[in-house]
Each structure stands twice: as structure tokens, then as C-alpha cells.
Amino acid sequence: MTGRSQKQEQHLAPASVATMALLTIFVFSTPAKWATLHISSVLILLTLLLARRDFWVSLPVRAYVGLTLLWLLPVTGATALQHLQHLETATSWSEQAIFILRVLGVSLGVLFLLQKQWITLRQLTFVIVGSLLVHGLIGIGQWILHPDFSLTAWRSIRIQGIVGNPNPYGLFMALGLVLSAALLRDRGTSQMQRLALWIAASIFALGILSSGSRGAIITAATGIAVLFPPNTTRRIGLYSAILGSLAFAYFVSNWQDANAHSDDTRAAALKFSLQSIAQRPLAGWGFQSFMRIPGHSGINAAHNMLADLALSSGVIALGTFLLSITWVGYRLLRMNTPLTQTLLALLACAFVAGTLEYSILSSNHFRGPWMLLVALACQALGAARNCNEQDTTAVSHRKGVVAS
Incomplete structure (x- = not known):
């Protein structure tokens, strides 16, 4: 090892320790929504001040920014239209600015820490x-x-x-x-x-x-x-047995009676959301406006990220959001590596959970993990594409040597 590389290694160790500590605080604070979540988020965001041009033009960053802006711009446009129409439930500009920083800034900060190799993806996983x-x-x-x-x-x-x-x-x-x-x-x-x-x-x-x-x-x-995936007879039989057991346990117990009120309430919330979307399909009503919409009754939120997104920021924002996620899912499926399969599974989990319970616009429980998974998916796709390009270049070089 040269003197220069030893010096770099010495500088890297404290940065790695600090990075792992910072991300541990961020991850641990997210479920509990402690104040340390916001403090660590700001510190992760501030790391972008160290970023240079090569980071901003890298494939993962360009992919993440492009996919996020695809639906974030319609959300911001809907907020502007709400203010032009003097809507009482319009998203405040301060809330919109904070949302942009949370959606773009924190995830880009994590990508920066990964690309600086102050933490590896495997370390982040653990x-x-x-x-x-x-x-x-x-x-x-x-x-x-x-x-x-x-x-x-x-x-x-x-x-x-x-x-x-x-x-x-x-x-x-x-x-x-x-x-x-x-x-x-x-x-x-x-x-x-x-x-x-x-x-x-x-x-x-x-x-x-x-x-x-x-x-x-x-x-x-x-x-x-x-x-x-249930692509073998053994797995199909196993999954069928598990589903059958759960269905049997559900119907022979009192679970359905205990869940009846919750199901009815959520169905009413979804119905009210669809009615509200129909009234303002383009601009929506604003972030966290569910309880302030005229005629509201019942629970305090749509409990469905797709309905909430359309209700808050309009159907254009919803459509572009679905388009961006479809692209990410398709690319992860096409790459078909262990890493992309893991990220696809986690994104599928988050998507299902969001449609059952959460809001990507206002839920700190959900928004952070969702955006982090999308950012890591872009990192994986960018790394895979770089590897493919390097392999193609190496093959072309070997062919050129043989031809000469």
C-alpha cells in the first residue's frame, strides 16, 4: 500500500464510523418519529454540500432525480393552482418546501454517502x-x-x-x-x-x-x-396450504367480527376520497386536507397512498407517480440480480402497505422508507448498468486486440 492510499484509509475510517452512526440514528428514529429523525435528516442533507460534479451527473442520481421530479413537479404545480384559486385547504408553501427537501434531499444524501464509500450497501442493510x-x-x-x-x-x-x-x-x-x-x-x-x-x-x-x-x-x-415466487409445484402447494390455513383460522374465529367496524370505516373513507377527487380532479385539495374538505365525517385520513395523492394533488400527480414506480419495478425485474430482487420485494411490500394504510405526502412512518427504497433501487440499477458498460467495453477491446 502506498503512502497516499494509507493516508486516504486513515481519513476514511472516521468518516465511515460517523456515517454508520448517523444512519443508525436516522433508521432507528424513523419508526418512533423522534426528534432525532429530523436532526439526522438535516445532517444527511448537509452532506450534499461536499458533493462534486461527478456525483450530480452519476447514473443513480440522475435516475432518482428524474423519477422523483416526474411526479413531484405535478404535485408542486397542483399547490400553485390551489393558491391561485384561493383554496382554503391549499398546501402551504412552507410545507411544500419541507416536503421537497425530505423527498429529494435526504435520499440524495444517502446516495452520496454510498458513492463516497463511507458506508457500503451491505453495512447499511445490517x-x-x-x-x-x-x-x-x-x-x-x-x-x-x-x-x-x-x-x-x-x-x-x-x-x-x-x-x-x-x-x-x-x-x-x-x-x-x-x-x-x-x-x-x-x-x-x-x-x-x-x-x-x-x-x-x-x-x-x-x-x-x-x-x-x-x-x-x-x-x-x-x-x-x-x-x-410460486413457480414450482412445491412452492405452490406450500403457499396454498398457508393461505388455506389463514382463511380457515379467519372464518372459524371472531376476527371478522372484530374487523368489521375497521373495514366499514376504511370503505367509507375510500368512498369519500373518490367523491372528493371527482370534485377537484386536477389540482386536488392540498396536503392533509382530508378532514377539512366540506362534508367530511369519520376517520382522519384516506388510509390509501394512491387515493391520498390524487385527493391532495390531483390525478396527474397520481398518474406520473404510478408511471415512475412502474419504470423502477420493470427495470428491477429486468436486471434480475439478487440485489434487484431484494429491492423489488421491498418496494412491493411498501407499495402494498401504502395502499392499505399510508400517505406518501404526509406520513413520516412511510415516506422515508419509501423514498430510501427508490433511491437504493436507482443506485442498484446504476451500478448494474455501469458493470454492463464496462463488460461491453472489455469485450470490444479484446475483439480489437484479436483482430489486430
Whole structure:
């Protein structure tokens, strides 16, 4: 190793430690929505002050900015139109500016840290698994200490950990389970890591059960099905048995009675959302306007990211958002590497969870993980494309040498 490379290594170590600490605080604070989430987000954003031109013109950055602006510009245009129409529920410009910084700035900051190699993607993965694992252990501890603890009372207890809500707690447990399953599938994982991941996966599965969230079960099942598609007789039989068992347990228990009110309320919220979208299809009503729209009654949100996006910012914003996500999903599917399969599974999880519960415009529980997954997908696609271009160049060079 030369003196220059040793010097670079010495400078890299403190930066890597600081980066891992910063991202650990960010990831761990996201489910709980602590003040440290906002502080770490600002610090991640400020790292972009160190970025040079080669970062801004890199493939992952151009892909992420382009895909995000594809739907972010219609959202901003809808806000402008709401103000021109003097709509009482219009999105405030300060709220719009903060949203842009959160959607673009934080994810670009994470991409910058990855491209500077102050943290690797694998290190970031274990930071995420470790942080979610602590949340899972806290929730399971609450479940075990609950006076009515039992495996049959999972829908009535509804453990929420320090997340503060059983549904988001279940969502993060589902993401942790799918990510653990993906790492277990990776041949580069050591035996000790496999043992730790099996333990983590078991904790995440118990966390899903303790949350009592049906959405978390559906979300986790979606990710597992993407990672291990039912393309063999054995898997089809296994999935059929699992679905049959869940259906049997659902109908012979009182789960459907306990869920009836929740289902009716959500159906009413979706109906009201569609009616509100029909009234203002182009500009929408503004962020977090659900409860302020004339004629509102019932719960406080649409609980569906697609309905909420159209209601808040119009159908054009919704259409461009779906277009951007379709492109990302298609490219991940075409690349078909272990990394892109993992990201596709996690994006599928997040998409299903969003349509069941969340808002990408106003939910801190959901928006951060969603945008981070899209950014990491762009990073993976950009890296894969660079590798392909390098392979093509090498092949062309070899052909030229042989011809000469």
C-alpha cells in the first residue's frame, strides 16, 4: 500500500464510523418519529454540500432525480393552482418546501454517502436490520409482559412498541422479515450471520403477530412471494396450504367480527376520497386536507397512498407517480440480480402497505422508507448498468486486440 492510499484509509475510517452512526440514528428514529429523525435528516442533507460534479451527473442520481421530479413537479404545480384559486385547504408553501427537501434531499444524501464509500450497501442493510430488530424486541417484551398475553389474543392486544401505533409497528416488522429472508438467500452470508438472521426473522415474525395488523401479514406475504415466487409445484402447494390455513383460522374465529367496524370505516373513507377527487380532479385539495374538505365525517385520513395523492394533488400527480414506480419495478425485474430482487420485494411490500394504510405526502412512518427504497433501487440499477458498460467495453477491446 502506498503512502497516499494509507493516508486516504486513515481519513476514511472516521468518516465511515460517523456515517454508520448517523444512519443508525436516522433508521432507528424513523419508526418512533423522534426528534432525532429530523436532526439526522438535516445532517444527511448537509452532506450534499461536499458533493462534486461527478456525483450530480452519476447514473443513480440522475435516475432518482428524474423519477422523483416526474411526479413531484405535478404535485408542486397542483399547490400553485390551489393558491391561485384561493383554496382554503391549499398546501402551504412552507410545507411544500419541507416536503421537497425530505423527498429529494435526504435520499440524495444517502446516495452520496454510498458513492463516497463511507458506508457500503451491505453495512447499511445490517444497520437497518439491527435497528428494526431492537424495535421488534421492545414490542415483543411489551407483549410478553402484557397481562392478557396469549397467542390467541393477538388481534385484541395490538402491541405497538415505541413506534406508537400497531400498524406501523407491524409494517416495520414486515420489512425486517423480508429483508432478513433476502439476506438468508444470499450465498455470501456467513454461518454466524445466518444464525443471527434466523433469530432476527423469528423475532420479526413474532412482532407481526403481536401487532395484530392484517396489513403487516399481507405486506410480508407480498415480499416473500416476490423473493420466492410460486413457480414450482412445491412452492405452490406450500403457499396454498398457508393461505388455506389463514382463511380457515379467519372464518372459524371472531376476527371478522372484530374487523368489521375497521373495514366499514376504511370503505367509507375510500368512498369519500373518490367523491372528493371527482370534485377537484386536477389540482386536488392540498396536503392533509382530508378532514377539512366540506362534508367530511369519520376517520382522519384516506388510509390509501394512491387515493391520498390524487385527493391532495390531483390525478396527474397520481398518474406520473404510478408511471415512475412502474419504470423502477420493470427495470428491477429486468436486471434480475439478487440485489434487484431484494429491492423489488421491498418496494412491493411498501407499495402494498401504502395502499392499505399510508400517505406518501404526509406520513413520516412511510415516506422515508419509501423514498430510501427508490433511491437504493436507482443506485442498484446504476451500478448494474455501469458493470454492463464496462463488460461491453472489455469485450470490444479484446475483439480489437484479436483482430489486430
